[in-house]
Amino acid sequence: MSVRIVGTGLIGTSIGLALSHKGFRVLLSDPSPTAQALAADLGAGQIDDDVAADAIFVAAPPDVAASVVAEQLKQWPSAVVADVASVKQQVADAVRALVPPEQLHRYVGSHPMAGRERSGAVAAQADLFEGRTWVVCPQQETDRHAVQLVQELAHATGAAIETMPADEHDAAVAVVSHIPQLAASVVAAQLRDLPDAAIALSGGGIRDVTRIAESDPMMWTQILAGNAAAVSPVLDRVVEQLGAVAGSLRRLAADSSAAEGSRGEVARLISDGQLGHARIPGKHGAAPATYATVIVPIPDEPGSFARLFNDVGDAGINLEDLRMEHGVGAMVGLVELSVLPGVVDRLRDVLEDKGWSVHE
Amino acid sequence: MSVRIVGTGLIGTSIGLALSHKGFRVLLSDPSPTAQALAADLGAGQIDDDVAADAIFVAAPPDVAASVVAEQLKQWPSAVVADVASVKQQVADAVRALVPPEQLHRYVGSHPMAGRERSGAVAAQADLFEGRTWVVCPQQETDRHAVQLVQELAHATGAAIETMPADEHDAAVAVVSHIPQLAASVVAAQLRDLPDAAIALSGGGIRDVTRIAESDPMMWTQILAGNAAAVSPVLDRVVEQLGAVAGSLRRLAADSSAAEGSRGEVARLISDGQLGHARIPGKHGAAPATYATVIVPIPDEPGSFARLFNDVGDAGINLEDLRMEHGVGAMVGLVELSVLPGVVDRLRDVLEDKGWSVHE
Incomplete structure (x- = not known):
């Protein structure tokens, strides 16, 4: 299967890298020849404007996403076209206003919920989407096949898929x-x-x-x-x-x-x-769990974390969450460890045995 | 030096534990004989209503703090009396309304910025204040000696002292x-x-x-x-x-x-x-630093943290901050490590050498 990426910025190039690594044939295009060449050099795919692809990801800036989607739907009459903008109804409305109704069944809105402070192809990463949520928003007219294709590709990047209408996403x-x-x-x-x-x-x-x-x-x-x-x-x-x-x-x-x-x-x-x-889900989207939490002061020196987590790991205890609190003006950090309630007593015993001071 | 604690809940008992551990003579009193006995059993001090103390911490609930301060100033005419309520001007105004002006030089408002979800003596900890800020709020009339005494005792609990007027604190x-x-x-x-x-x-x-x-x-x-x-x-x-x-x-x-x-x-x-x-201070109250941050995906199994922090510690790199991000529905956690910018390249090299996937 072949996939075209239109727009080789952070998101487009990262999709290209992820899908190339998974063995998909990826074609790249960008209005900037430099950006396009950089993405290809990084291994995100090959530059080719003339080959038809089964699916097209439009990763253009949000204010032009809809018009690029419309162009691609017109240019490639059998391809599924998805955008990746972070707001979905506005793009869908604009696409609907731009393309003939008989092309709408090939358009799928989507939103990979990942990003970085840096932008551009140079900041792209093959595993940018790993463990992140990728929302897929079919239109009323969208083919089931088109939705499945986008879900499959998003899944191949390592993302977890949620499917819902555009207005619900927004x-x-x-x-x-x-x-x-x-x-x-x-x-x-x-x-x-x-x-x-x-x-x-x-x-x-x-x-x-x-x-x-x-x-x-x-x-x-x-x-x-x-x-x-x-x-x-x-x-x-x-x-x-x-x-x-x-x-x-x-x-x-x-x-x-x-x-x-x-x-x-x-x-x-x-x-x-x-x-x-209390309604926010726990780790990995599980139902909210009430974790048991202990606080451990650690000295401000290299290796403190290593010693602490070594001691936790030795006990075979899985951490559900962790946070660090900063005191003001004191040379000690406070690390908050959250575990399932059933193992908190063992965690406390293990850490105290190893000489850590453990607070609840 | 002897210190009286009036009110043996979470904060009072924790102060008693901290100061007892440091060798101070601590006297305890509480309107509830059970609470008082529990605090003494835990090692926070000895029950004694008749011995004069150099300093008195009033750790009563906020709505009665001022009247208890006034009672203590009257009952012990040479003691320094401090409260620990988390709002300072209201208590100071109420104390001022209750006591004769010539007693005000022995009153010091203070606010240890520490707490827990659980309350009562049973939740108290000798190191509750370690690495936390303890604000000391002298009144205009407060003796320098009285302020210094409270600062010294707060410091003995492991807290970092900030001194400012009550209205500035509030x-x-x-x-x-x-x-x-x-x-x-x-x-x-x-x-x-x-x-x-x-x-x-x-x-x-x-x-x-x-x-x-x-x-x-x-x-x-x-x-x-x-x-x-x-x-x-x-x-x-x-x-x-x-x-x-x-x-x-x-x-x-x-x-x-x-x-x-x-x-x-x-x-x-x-x-x-x-x-x-950007104005929030960095770790330990230092000037805000721009840390370099990397993100490392870790498998959801016991020992993952240990292996990761072991590898960081082996490299002698000090973590300035850490956070964990939860993906939805994916069996992988993302750990965000912040270090000083000068060591981020080494951190990345070390982790990649050890087989971790490192994102910026």
């Missing part, structure tokens, strides 16, 4: 990706003009909440504008809920003995957050 | 702790009624942003109500900034070719977030 990423980005950014924005002494009190909580605030403003403006219809109602709800809490805090600040209702409003938001957080 | 934790909590909760609250298929698209971003949303609603309602005066103006600003973006997204949803100003509003928030995030 509504989902609005809540699980785009709203968290806005929340992280607005929290981090409050630090911009804060005195150093106040910043020094930053702990693990704000580090976690704001980690994704380092993301690229240009990219995120495109994503948020492209998914405005799905993000807007959720953001309105967020603003309304935070606004209600802000009103309660204003009343409490004016008179701390203010009616119980003000405290109730605050408690409700924190409690709803607790319920929502 | 303004700082409003931004670096209380606003992040509200943001995490409001994002997580949007998941409460989301379909399972949408939740399944949750990635590392939303996991990080919402981790602290599991916190206890009762505790956080007390904290937020107690610091309402400092949190309220920051939350108003957050609501205003998110509201402006919500307005832009509504305009873009209605007409995607809407004026450039709508996109500019979105870009400004993400960009301000990037600038704010």
